[in-house]
Amino acid sequence: MEEPNVGELKPPERVLLGPGPSNVHPRVLGAMNTSIVGHLDPYFVDIMDEVQDLLRYVFRTDNEWTLPVSGTGSASMEAGISNLVEPGDTVLVPSNGYFGARMESMAQRAGGETVRVDAPWGEPLDAVDVQEAFNEHQPDIFGFVQAETSTGTLQPDVSELVDIAHSHDALTIVDTVTSLGGVELHVDDWGIDVSYSAAQKCISCPPGASPLTLNDDAMDKILSRETEPRCWYLDLAELEDYWGDNRSYHHTAPVTNIFGLREALRIVAEEGIEERWNRHLRVSGALKSGIEAMGLEMNSRDDAWLPTLNAVRVPDGVDDDTILRRLVEEYNIEISAGLGDLEGEILRIGCMGHSARAQNVLYLVDALGEILDDEGVDVSPGDAVAATSDAL
Amino acid sequence: MEEPNVGELKPPERVLLGPGPSNVHPRVLGAMNTSIVGHLDPYFVDIMDEVQDLLRYVFRTDNEWTLPVSGTGSASMEAGISNLVEPGDTVLVPSNGYFGARMESMAQRAGGETVRVDAPWGEPLDAVDVQEAFNEHQPDIFGFVQAETSTGTLQPDVSELVDIAHSHDALTIVDTVTSLGGVELHVDDWGIDVSYSAAQKCISCPPGASPLTLNDDAMDKILSRETEPRCWYLDLAELEDYWGDNRSYHHTAPVTNIFGLREALRIVAEEGIEERWNRHLRVSGALKSGIEAMGLEMNSRDDAWLPTLNAVRVPDGVDDDTILRRLVEEYNIEISAGLGDLEGEILRIGCMGHSARAQNVLYLVDALGEILDDEGVDVSPGDAVAATSDAL
Incomplete structure (x- = not known):
């Protein structure tokens, strides 16, 4: 068995405007390019506390159980779901996107x-449909998505849906993968019981340690389970024994990812969470203005526009694959295609975290305009860039 | 809710001679300090193939299903176990260490x-006990540990134990967390069906993407399951759909960790796997010589000495906490204490990957000798360092 002969790593410098990962701030990479320490080292133990405080800040919560799960976003998602859901529980889930099906x-x-x-x-x-589903099924748990990554759709009335669940004594799990740090979110004020997210979206950290928070009601349900959660790696009572005061070894934390997450969250705190939400609205709003000035159509109605992930209808006369391929090959820009019921119908253009900057949306609007013009679609790239510029 | 005020990240420069993580080569950190790309980017897809080839090289296998699991070592462990084990299967596990209990x-x-x-x-x-357990219980699956991290014990006859299992039509899961890349291991030649490991031990990469390999017999059992594996995140049939030829999106891979793992495995391949095993024997053997010249006793008998993790009896007249604390505070060296039945009885001194170098073991033997001497234990630090030097 010969040694494989692989060359030096030379990743291309992409402008990441897809559904994630977003571009990473050099300070975050720098924080990861430091000496590793043990996961039980006294220095690391202090870092753990700081990361938890920073996570509480971005989630807008005082929840004790607030921690990064040692995996990418789907790991924090499953940690939330697999601990809260016990055999026999009825769980209400949405059918309006890919991530409801995953739930x-x-x-x-x-x-x-x-x-x-x-x-x-x-x-x-629709809140009326949620109310009807509660009346019909009396679920124990209601999971839904604030920002559907697969469709670019915002759920605008999160607190109202949470209230419906609570009035039926159900707990809520809210997917904030594509909203945390980019879209207004108030875990405590809105009464959310469990929320999970990812690092590589609006937090702009490489994926590998993923935010999760649970309130006391969720914690109490988990601590009074009659059966063990089915996944040892994601067992929250055991994870909390490590992240909480006991510091009991459970598994080796991804130390370097935690270093990166800490720096990424520090950057969020320096900017200020409300200013960050406003930046996403402003920069993505400028992108939307450019898109619309080009004559293209947004897929979501205005109150469900998701600034962190813009769903744009693919115009007649060109296919999505061509657009995506040319953006990568000619401009080094990543955007993404539609999935499921929207496959071939939409482009998904992310505007998240460190990617949500003026230079990126100007460049994307210009590039998209040029490609569509070249493919024979009737657009005016110059007007589109001007509209973007005006809105910035 | 105020922004938490946390300072700049300044981790101490530890010499990591505990049970992991080991020190990371600067080239690995450099590979992680590069532009992130999307997990479906054509560039990343090529990287995935290379990482899989490199993993096959270190595992000594041609197994198609060879991939890094998106989590730390316990995630690849549970991926192996939770996919192979179906409800009703009988699983034989060892009781001689912490990780058998985790299995x-x-x-x-x-x-x-x-x-x-x-x-x-x-x-x-003991192979005789394994044979008796098979006769008594007829298990479907036998899991055991090549290198017990909790006790510093090598299982010297892996292929013999695998043969016993196969003669009873059982499949084997072998924990190689503290052996892969540091101790002789031949997955194919020894007939191992499933083996999992970690990145932060003898591969010397920050934890977060963890090696796993499965042969065709294990794959066939998984693909013919009657029930779905209980953890979505670790569902191997779905993971293989992403890592295999289909490249179907399952979850976001920890791109930056994969970059680091690739570089760490490149370094293994450059050194050559057999030369790397020999280096661990030579450097850790020198450490052992120094320990013994000091008058301390190894906990394992000679044929079960684990070069990557040396279990040393705590000498009379000093407690393990004092030794560990002084090593960190005065020398910036991390080693570890015993666990479970060996709590307070042993020191665990790792010698793994990039940490397994002459300067580190000389420094540790010197520091340990000085501390013990200072604590009133009758040792001769100078002789111990000389013995270490002679054996290097």
């Missing part, structure tokens, strides 16, 4: 029975 | 019934 699969594997509240892909849930 | 917990959560083969902590399993 459903995770809840079923945890032993839950799942029921659905429907909405078309690309539209938010 | 047991994971197998039970996957729905398996567990039975044990016993040996004292600090001793390897």
Whole structure:
């Protein structure tokens, strides 16, 4: 068996305007390019406390159980779901995007029975439908998505949906993967019981340690489970024994990722969370202005526009693959295609964290305009860039 | 809710001679300090192939299903166990260390019934006992540990134990967390069905993407499961759909960790796997010579000496906490204490990967000798360093 002969790592310098990862601030990479320490080192133990405080800041919560899960976003998602859901629980999940289906699969594997509240892909849930689903199924847990990465749709009335669940004595799990640090979110004020997110979206940290927070009601349900959670690696009572005061060894934390996450969250705190939400609105709003000035159409209605992930209808006369390929090959820009019911129908243009900057949206609007013009679509690239510029 | 005020990251420069993480080569940190790309980027897809080839090289296998799991070592451990074990399977696990107990917990959560083969902590399993356990319980799966991190014990006869399992039509899961890349291991030649490891031990990469390999027999069992694996995040059939030819999105890979793992494995390949095993024997053997010249005693018998993690009896007249604390505070050296049945009885001194170098073991032997001398233990630090030097 010969040694494989692989060359030096030379990744291309992409402008990351897809559904994540977003571009990483050099300070975050610098924090990861430091001496590693042990996961039980006294220095690291202090870092753990700081990361938890920073996570509470971005989630807008005082929740004790607030920690980064040692995996990418789907790991914090499954940690939330697989600990909260006990065999026999009924779990209400949405059908209006890819991540509702993932919730459903995770809840079923945890032993839950799942029921659905429907909405078309690309539209938010309607509170009336949620109310009806509660009346019909009396679920124990309601999971839904604040910012659907697969469709670029914002759920604009999170606190209202949480209130419906609480009035039926159900707990809520809210997916904030594509909203945390980019879209207004108040875990405590809105009463959210469990929320999970990812590092590589609006926090702009390489993926590998993923934010999760749970309130006391969720914690109490987990601590009074009759059966163990089905995944040892994601067992929150054991994780909390490491992240909490006991500092008991559970598994080796991804130390370097935690260093990076700390720096990325520090940058969020320096900017200020509300200013950061406003920046996403402003920069992505300028992108939207450019897109619309080009004659293209947004897929979401205005109250469900998701500034961190813009769903744009693919115009007639060109296919999405061509646009994506030319953006990467000719401009080094990554955006993404639609999924599921929206496959071939939309472009997904992210505007998250360190990627959400004026130079990136100007460059994207210019590049997209040039490509569409070249492909024979009737657009005016110059007007589009001007509209973007005016809105910045 | 105020912004937490946390300062600049300034981790201390530890000499990492504990049970992991080991020190990371600057080239590995450099590879992580590069532009991030998307997890479906064509550039990253090529990187994935290279990482898989490099993993096959260190595991000494041609297994198609060879991939890094998106989490730390316990994630690849649970990926192996929770996919292979189906509800109702009987799983034989060892009782001679911490990680056998972890296997047991994971197998039970996957729905398996567990039975044990016993040996004292600090001793390897006896093949006769394994044979008897097979005769008594007829397990479907036998999990055991090549290199017990909790006790510093090598299982010297891995292929013999695998043969016993195969003669009873059972599959094997071998923990190589503290052996892969540091201790002789031949997954294919020894007939191992499933083996998992970690990045931060003898591979010397920050933890976060963890090696796993499965042969065709294990793959066939998984692909013919009647129930879904209980953890979505670690579902190997779905992971293989992303890492294999389909490249179907499952979850976001920890791109930066994969970059680091690739560089760490490149360094292994440049050194050559056999030369790397020999280096661990030579450098750790010198450490052992120094320890013994000091008058201290190794905990493991000679044929179960684990060069990557040396278990040293705590001498009379001093407690382990004092030694560990003084090593960190006065010398910036991390070693570790005993666990479970060996708590307070042993020191665990790692010698792994980039940490397994002459300067580190000379420094540790010198520091340990000075501390013990200062604490009133009758040792001769100068002789110990001389013995270490002679053996290098």
